[in-house]
Amino acid sequence: MTPDDLAIIIARVLNELVASGRLAQFEFGEVVVERPKNREHGDWATNVAMQFAGKAGLKPREFADILAPALEAVEGIESVDVAGPGFINITLAAGAAGSIAKQIVEAGASFGLGDALKGISMNLEFVSANPTGPMHIGGARWASVGDSLARILQSQGAKVTREYYFNDHGAQIDRFARSLLAAARKEPTPEDGYAGAYIEQIAQKVLDGTAEDILALPEAEAQEAFRAAGVELMFGEIKTSMHDFGVDFDVFFHENSLYESGAVQKAIDRLRELGHIFEDDGATWLRSTTFGDDRDRVILKSDGEAAYIAGDLAYYLDKRSRGFDRCIYMLGADHHGYVNRMMAMCAAFGDTPGVNLEIMIGQLVNLVRNGEPVRMSKRAGTVVTMEDLVDIVGVDAARYALVRSSINSMVDIDLALLEKKTNDNPVFYVQYAHARTKQVAVNALSLGVDTSEFEPALLNHPSEEELLAKLIEYPRITAGAAELREPHRVARYLEEVAGAYHRWYDNCRVTPISGGEVETVHRTRLWLNSAAGVVLNNGLGLLGVSAPERM
RNA sequence: GCCCCUAUAGCUCAGGGGAUAGAGUGUCGCCCUCCGGAGGCGAAAGCGCAGGUUCGAAUCCUGCUAGGGGCGCCA
Structure with a gap:
C-alpha cells in the first residue's frame, strides 16, 4: 500500500x-x-x-x-x-508496505513513470551559448539541468524536444569573424574583439581547412570566409562537447535561418496586423507595455538592422508553428531582464505567458579554489571550460554536482575539492549504493538465495520499513520534479534512498551467515535489495548519471 | 532609483504552511569473526534582523540589512 x-x-x-x-x-x-x-x-x-x-x-x-x-x-x-x-x-498492517518491493522489481525501468504530461509537446531550449568561444561552466550547468529536466518530463509522458539556439547572426559573430581574420594575419585583436589562444587555434584551422588562400581575398570576402568556417568549427566543438557530456540535442536551430527565410519579417507583419507595432524615431517598435513590460521595445533599429529581439519573435512563432504546446527557455541570471519582454511578446501573439512560454532563470556558477574565487579571464587564458571540468572530475560527478542544487541558488564549484577525487561528491555515495545492490545480488545468487519466495510481512525490521517507505516515494518525487521543473529533487531523493539502503544493508543480511540455512526471509530480502537497485538505477538515469555495477 | 535571485550547522547545500529543521563534508568518539568500511552508529553545531497573516511559518506578506545579477535603437 x-x-x-x-x-x-x-x-x-x-x-x-x-x-x-x-x-x-x-x-x-x-x-x-x-x-x-x-x-x-x-x-x-x-x-x-x-x-x-x-x-x-x-x-x-x-x-x-x-x-x-x-x-x-x-x-x-x-x-x-x-x-x-x-x-x-x-x-x-504487516506486509501491506512490503508488497511494494516485488511490484517495484516487476515494474523495473517503468517504475516511476507517470502520465501527468501525457500528450503535451514541450520544447526545451537550453545552453544556447554563442558559438564564439569554448563552452563555459554556466553552459555546463544548463546542459546538466536541462537534459535532466528533459528526461524527467519525458518520464511523465511529455513529448520533449531538446533544442539549442545558435546565435549565428549579428554583431557578436561579426566581431568573432574579425578577430579570426586578425589572428590569421598575426595582427592585434581588434577593438571589442575576442582574444585568447582558442581564437588563434581556430584561425589556423580555418587556414588549414581551405585550399584557396583566404588571406589574399578582399577584406569583406576574407572576413566572410572566416565567419562561415569559424562558426562551423565552433558548432562542431559545441556539439561534440555536449555529446561527450551526455547531452544530445534534437534540434540545433540557427538564428541566421530566421533572417534568410523571411520569418522575422513575417513575425513583425503578424504583430502589425494585431496592432502591436508602431513607428517612432525612424525605428519599428513593439508596444510591449500593453502586456506588462516596463517599456516598449525596438525591433527594427533606425538604421534598418534588426534588434536582437526580432529574432526571438520569429523563433518563438516558429516553435509554436512546429506544434509545441509549451516552450521552455532556460536563461542565466544575467538575462533575467529579458523575461518581461519575452512574456509580453508571447501575450502579443495571443498566447498565454507562463503556459505556452515558460522561462527558467538559473543563477550563475561561481568557481572557487579552496574557497577563494577563481578569476576567469579570456585574455589571461584562465577560463575554465566545461571540458576542463569534465577532465578533472568526469562526466558523472560534473553533471551531478551541477544538478543537485536548485537553479535559484548560486553554486560554488570548488576545483580544489573536486580535483582531490575523494568521496566529497555525493554522487559516489549514490553510485556506491547502486553498485552494492548489484554485488549483493550476485553474491546472494551464488550462495543459493533466489527469488522463489516473497513474504512481505517478513520485511519488518525498522531499517527495512524505512527503506520501503523511501522507495515508495519515488513516483511522487519524479512527478513533483517534473511539475516544478526541479531536477535537483531527484538527486536529493536518491541520496536519501542511498542512506536508507546502506543502513538496511548494515542491519539485514540477504545471505545467511556462513553455514546458515537459506530461509524465506533471505529470499524476500533479495526482492527488496533488487527494488532498491531499480529505484537507484532509474533515478540516476533521469539525471544522466551512470549506475555502475561495481566501482 | 527600479527589477530578479539568495541569506538555514565551521563549509557546500536540501527542506511544496505541519509534530523534535536534514544530508554531505569537517571536528570528536565508536563499529573490521562473515553479503563491498567508497559503509554504519553516537556527539557537538543552525533558520540574517523586525513586524504581520495563520490553530500552526525556515516556508506566505511587508520593511530593513548583507551578497550576487540585471536594467541600451548591445547581443
Whole structure:
C-alpha cells in the first residue's frame, strides 16, 4: 500500500461519511498523505482533519475522531490514531508496505513513470551559448539541468524536444569573424574583439581547412570566409562537447535561418496586423507595455538592422508553428531582464505567458579554489571550460554536482575539492549504493538465495520499513520534479534512498551467515535489495548519471 | 532609483504552511569473526534582523540589512 493508495482510500472514506450523514456536506481538496518525521507517529500521516474541519463545521479533533475509526476498518490498515492538533496517524498492517518491493522489481525501468504530461509537446531550449568561444561552466550547468529536466518530463509522458539556439547572426559573430581574420594575419585583436589562444587555434584551422588562400581575398570576402568556417568549427566543438557530456540535442536551430527565410519579417507583419507595432524615431517598435513590460521595445533599429529581439519573435512563432504546446527557455541570471519582454511578446501573439512560454532563470556558477574565487579571464587564458571540468572530475560527478542544487541558488564549484577525487561528491555515495545492490545480488545468487519466495510481512525490521517507505516515494518525487521543473529533487531523493539502503544493508543480511540455512526471509530480502537497485538505477538515469555495477 | 535571485550547522547545500529543521563534508568518539568500511552508529553545531497573516511559518506578506545579477535603437 502506497501513500497515494492511502490518499485515495481517505477520499473514498470521506465521501462515504458524507453520504451516510456522519459528516456534513463539504467541498474538499487534495488529500495529503506524508511520512511523519517521527516514527512513533505511525507509518503515514494526513492533515485532512486540520484542512477540512472548518469547511465541515467541526473542530479538527472532532473531524479526526469521526474519520479515524472509519479508516481503521479498512483492509490493510492496522491502526489509526489522532494526535496533536488533529493529525491522523496511520499504521499499516504487516506486509501491506512490503508488497511494494516485488511490484517495484516487476515494474523495473517503468517504475516511476507517470502520465501527468501525457500528450503535451514541450520544447526545451537550453545552453544556447554563442558559438564564439569554448563552452563555459554556466553552459555546463544548463546542459546538466536541462537534459535532466528533459528526461524527467519525458518520464511523465511529455513529448520533449531538446533544442539549442545558435546565435549565428549579428554583431557578436561579426566581431568573432574579425578577430579570426586578425589572428590569421598575426595582427592585434581588434577593438571589442575576442582574444585568447582558442581564437588563434581556430584561425589556423580555418587556414588549414581551405585550399584557396583566404588571406589574399578582399577584406569583406576574407572576413566572410572566416565567419562561415569559424562558426562551423565552433558548432562542431559545441556539439561534440555536449555529446561527450551526455547531452544530445534534437534540434540545433540557427538564428541566421530566421533572417534568410523571411520569418522575422513575417513575425513583425503578424504583430502589425494585431496592432502591436508602431513607428517612432525612424525605428519599428513593439508596444510591449500593453502586456506588462516596463517599456516598449525596438525591433527594427533606425538604421534598418534588426534588434536582437526580432529574432526571438520569429523563433518563438516558429516553435509554436512546429506544434509545441509549451516552450521552455532556460536563461542565466544575467538575462533575467529579458523575461518581461519575452512574456509580453508571447501575450502579443495571443498566447498565454507562463503556459505556452515558460522561462527558467538559473543563477550563475561561481568557481572557487579552496574557497577563494577563481578569476576567469579570456585574455589571461584562465577560463575554465566545461571540458576542463569534465577532465578533472568526469562526466558523472560534473553533471551531478551541477544538478543537485536548485537553479535559484548560486553554486560554488570548488576545483580544489573536486580535483582531490575523494568521496566529497555525493554522487559516489549514490553510485556506491547502486553498485552494492548489484554485488549483493550476485553474491546472494551464488550462495543459493533466489527469488522463489516473497513474504512481505517478513520485511519488518525498522531499517527495512524505512527503506520501503523511501522507495515508495519515488513516483511522487519524479512527478513533483517534473511539475516544478526541479531536477535537483531527484538527486536529493536518491541520496536519501542511498542512506536508507546502506543502513538496511548494515542491519539485514540477504545471505545467511556462513553455514546458515537459506530461509524465506533471505529470499524476500533479495526482492527488496533488487527494488532498491531499480529505484537507484532509474533515478540516476533521469539525471544522466551512470549506475555502475561495481566501482 | 527600479527589477530578479539568495541569506538555514565551521563549509557546500536540501527542506511544496505541519509534530523534535536534514544530508554531505569537517571536528570528536565508536563499529573490521562473515553479503563491498567508497559503509554504519553516537556527539557537538543552525533558520540574517523586525513586524504581520495563520490553530500552526525556515516556508506566505511587508520593511530593513548583507551578497550576487540585471536594467541600451548591445547581443
